[in-house]
Amino acid sequence: MNSWKSVEEIEDFYTLLENSANKPQIIFKDSTTCGISAHAKYRLENGFEKIEGKADFNYLDLLTFRPISNLIAKELKVTHQSPQIIILKDKQVVYTSSHNAIDPAVIARHLS
Numbered sequence: 001m002n003s004w005k006s007v008e009e010i011e012d013f014y015t016l017l018e019n020s021a022n023k024p025q026i027i028f029k030d031s032t033t034c035g036i037s038a039h040a041k042y043r044l045e046n047g048f049e050k051i052e053g054k055a056d057f058n059y060l061d062l063l064t065f066r067p068i069s070n071l072i073a074k075e076l077k078v079t080h081q082s083p084q085i086i087i088l089k090d091k092q093v094v095y096t097s098s099h100n101a102i103d104p105a106v107i108a109r110h111l112s
Contacts, residue, residue, distance in 0.1 A: 004059035020088035037083035047104025
C-alpha cells in the first residue's frame with residue numbers, strides 16, 4: 001500500500017509542484033468531517049494498486065490547513081472542491097475530480 005505525504009506547510013506545496021517535473025503528483029484534499037470525503041479516501045486507498053509507483057500521493061487536511069488549500073486553488077487556477085483530487089505533471093494540472101467522481105481507475109488513465 002502506498003503512503004500519503006502530508007501537505008502541512010506552504011513549502012510542502014511548492015516542493016510537490018517542483019517534484020511534478022520528475023514524477024506525477026496527486027493531491028487529495030480531504031474534508032475530515034465529511035462522509036463523502038471519507039468514502040472517496042477509502043476508494044483511493046483500496047485502489048492504490050492501480051496507480052502504485054506511478055505518482056506520489058499528497059494528503060491535505062483542508063479543515064486544518066485551509067490557507068494552503070486556498071493557495072493551491074489560486075496557484076493552480078482550480079476551483080476549490082472537497083473532497084478533491086488534483087493531478088500535476090510538469091507543474092501543470094492534468095486532471096481534477098471531486099466527490100463521487102474520484103475513481104482510482106480514472107486516475108490511473110491520467111498517469112499513463
